[in-house]
Amino acid sequence: MTITTERPALSSAAAAYLSKERKLFIDGKWVAAKSGKSFAVEDPATQETIARVPAGDKDDIDLAVRAARRAFESGPWASFKPAERSRIVWRLADLLEQHRDEFAELEALDNGKPVTNARNGDVQGSIEMFRYMAGWATRLNGETISVSSPGNWHAYTLREPIGVVGQIIPWNFPLMMAAWKLAPALAAGCTIVLKPAEQTPLSALRFGELIQEAGVPDGVVNIVTGYGETAGAALAEHPDVDKVAFTGSTEVGKLIVKASAGNLKRVSLELGGKSPAIVFPDADLDLAIAGTAAAIFYNQGQCCTAGSRLFAHKRVYDRIVAGIVAEAGKMKVGHGLDPTVSLGPLVSKEQHERVTGFIQSGRHDGAEVVTGGNASAGPGYFVEPTVLAKTNRDMRVVREEIFGPVVCVQSFDDDDLDAVAKFANDTEYGLQASVWTQNLRVAHMMARKIKAGTICINTHNYGDPAWPFGGYKQSGWGREMGKEVMEHYTETKSVAARL
């Protein structure tokens, strides 16, 4: 594997942000962690320390929750008209757009992802999310209800913001996960404590500056960097938090549910996946090859929707595998800040060990490494784009989420759609599935038969702010985006008046 790990120069804006001292954002002010502790942020391509951020813990979370409670109950935010909230959320999109390149660089440096993807995917997607959600602020209505009780009644519902929301996000799309969480919660009128992932805190902290600039009142958004086991756990169990919105692993999702029991706070979860991509023999093969390769290699495979189980019909199996191997061969591996790179490093040492461990386990269980399979010895957490063939349902690589650029290919020779759906559904997850075919009936029948929250036809890793997103089974609770996400951030109050 040839890797270019030299770090290209940063723009002056990104360099200026990195040279600053970073603090926690609580009640509209930048403050040090109470403990005075901090931790290092690493460039995963070079393993150099690029910054330090405060290690917030229980005490800082408590301050942030108090600020969010004050802002929710008695601050100016509580009396903002929907149109004022809408304008603020829209302004965040405009500000992000003005600083698009700087955010793309910070994201590439912190997470490792290719800067072009960061700009066109992460940052652009975040801008679109704020714009779309800005519209919901003025569209949250209750209803009048036709009741049948004797007498005359005026019955109606109110949609009210749910209150103080804790938001815990992962490292795979750091800014975009912050946008998915912040934009709808702000549109609904909630106040927020956001806990970014320890591996990738930079873009969220930089976004805190835009929140100030946009005129979001103090305490409405608070950002506390810190470890999951301390800051994250304190937020999940805090008795004055009304709701926790979490994205991350299924394992931690279960801990969040336990922690929420103390005050029965509302919980929504976006968890892992083991998404199938199913290629039927009549598929447009060029499209299917490029699409299923991107499904697993995009973002170094660190997508919760990654197409990590590829099922190819035996009549096209050889061509699909050869095509994906060729796509893998075309990828340029290196530092994410190099605009010609298409595959960056994994985010951390832990993920590097996890993914190489899975490749070893696949080999041990009899999978054939058709391409890739190697990891760099360092510096940098690089793993080659890898295709494992001759895999089967009993292998760990097929059952568990790898979260790396490793696809497990299986062939099928069944033309019965129920039988094909059975392979697809043979997982504890249910986040996404893609179906590759030119036959409308097959496409839409498969969409009905697969147990997953999102189905893609002739595409994969699809997303749009208007398109509800979430999981069946152990992939989560609830839906983000679309009008559905407003269920996460509002309560319905029913009013009945005897006339």
Ligand code: NAP
């Ligand atoms: P994770 O531990 O679930 O991290 C997600 C977020 O939860 C982070 O902000 C994390 O903080 C926080 N957290 C961790 N423990 C917590 C606790 N006890 N209470 C409250 N919050 C807590 O994920 P990870 O360890 O970074 O990655 C492990 C695996 O999770 C990956 O290999 C992948 O399979 C899966 N994953 C899935 C997604 C997804 O989008 N579905 C995203 C990321 C990872 P820290 O960062 O400080 O730990």
Ligand code: MG
């Ligand atoms: Mg973790």
